[in-house]
Amino acid sequence: MDRDHIEVQQAAFDEYHDDPGDRPVMRARFEHNGSPRYLLYTIKRFGLDHDHGFHLDVELVSDELESGMETIRDRLHEGDTDLVDTDYLSVARERADGAAIVAVHPYGRTVGGLVAHEDGDIDGLADLSGKRIGVTRRLDKNWILTRAACREFHDFDPDETATLVEADSRADLTRLIREGEVDAGFQFWPLVPELTRTGPFEEVLSVSTLVQRLSGAEEKVPIATFLTGESYLDAHPDAVSGFAAAAREATDRLRADDDLWTDIGDHLMQTDDPVVVRAVRDGWRDMAVRDWDSERIDAMRRLFDHLKTVAGADALGIEEIPDGTLRPAATEL
Template sequence: MNLSRRKVLHLAGLGIAALAAMPAQKALAAPKIRVGVLKFGTVSWELDTIKYHGFDAANGVKLDVLPFAGEDATNVAILGGAIDVIVSDWLWVSRLRSEGTDLTLAPYSTAVGAIMVRQDSPIKTLADLKGKKLGVAGGPLDKSWLLIRALASRDHGIDLATACEVAYGAPPLLAEKAMQGELDAVLNFWHFCARLEANGFRRLIGANDAALALGASGPVSALGYIFHDQFAANNGDTVRGFLKASADAKKLMATSDEEWLRLAPVMRAEGKELEVLRDRYRQGIPTRPVADEMADAARLYAVLAQIGGEKLVGKATEMAPGTYWTGLVK
């Protein structure tokens, strides 16, 4: 096929223009932020909402979700620099900061565990747990367990760790044993509690109830998005963009029942279970200023340090400065 000189020059010009534009297009690419999550964890629900609705792109970032098999794996990955963000708890951040690691936290959720009993159970107060078989998820140093133990000690003069027949175990196993009637009560993570609630159980007391009774002025985010101070210092706009995308997703999840129907296959829930999970998730969306959460966490640290000791908090006598990130507002 013969092309005129003018056509050839025109096509050549287009090619040169395209080549010239390539560096600019690359420069305009949104910065990536790598978030490590448990493969079937509840954090995946929010991240799915961010990706599906493009909240990351709308806030100038590209979310890269990396699944991990367990919490220890995500901890190792962020400490080793393989990922930028994980979700974990403020007490872990404080301990590592006190030991020289520059992790910090932005609140993610105030949803915490609770002690669940069957609707027809005669157990009405913490004192009624004496002599009963109690399942506890998360181990003897679980923060919800320690807070509830502290409250039982203060109000009823009993140490649930010795007053009950305590069975520590994995959350799904304990939930199943509770359903089968092998436990009189179970302290489990919030989403297992929600599923139990949808299947004939009631809340005896939640960890947030204990925290409020022990001096907190409002709900404290047990979990937060965790990243390195240095990463935030070098990538402030990226961190802020990601946290704004998170806030956009939470806003949608707080108001749209249709969004939860879309998420149902990801959650592996339907019917009553889906509704309770939705409602409990919404209750856990942080609404307080970071400064207020930080002050309450410092108060709770003293309680936890007293009952959990050095095994829980290390040698630090108070929450480490900088545990909560205050750089969201530029």
């Protein structure tokens, strides 16, 4: 995706960036190829932020700039942004390391899919040994979950038996897969349909199935969360609660309105292939978690404990989830 397309997407948001008035402003900085932009666009398009008492200011950025948690931590600490998203394992790692950040609302089961050449010999987890496997980074949640599942269900650790290839970005990972520099890659779920639609590739494993198997939960367990800084939360608790309410309403619209997805395909996707748009739509609806409560947060903690037992604290990069990491905005603010 080139810079011109980022600017086209930004223009779609800017059309709805009206005057905030006296509402508190929540500055959101999100990757140009990340799926949260569909939710944020819906909030802006229908004015759900103003309906819930805050003003959402969205800026799209390159994933090459935003791929590291250090960047997220610095931006929240230095006041450059008020809202970002990442997986709750990363939030917990950074909070344990002293970052004053907190997850305030779930996003969803934002894991990826293992994409391989359709003529290859990788059909699932059991086939990873001896292969070159692409990921965005070693602490990628897809890789952590895969390691845990391989150890739990197949008695091996692919970190020891496969060759891990770290890409600089999601775009670079797509290149590695297309050019055959890896035997398979764990690509983020919204980018899987375009790979499988436009090339001789297939998704041989959806990591979301591993989430549910490892967690033992019947309801969808969110992996990604929206997070903010403690200072913003303390200063604007009503804005954070308002965002949670707007996100729930936007999720309902995205689940019910097919025409909205046509509009999203026209403005926010690089392809207007209706098959790809529908695949992303259906994937988003399956991925999204509308809300959370104490029971679902308990399931997230159980998943962490299980991953730690199976894969070890070193793979997770943390011994435990610190108190205060997961804070439901609707019920505890």
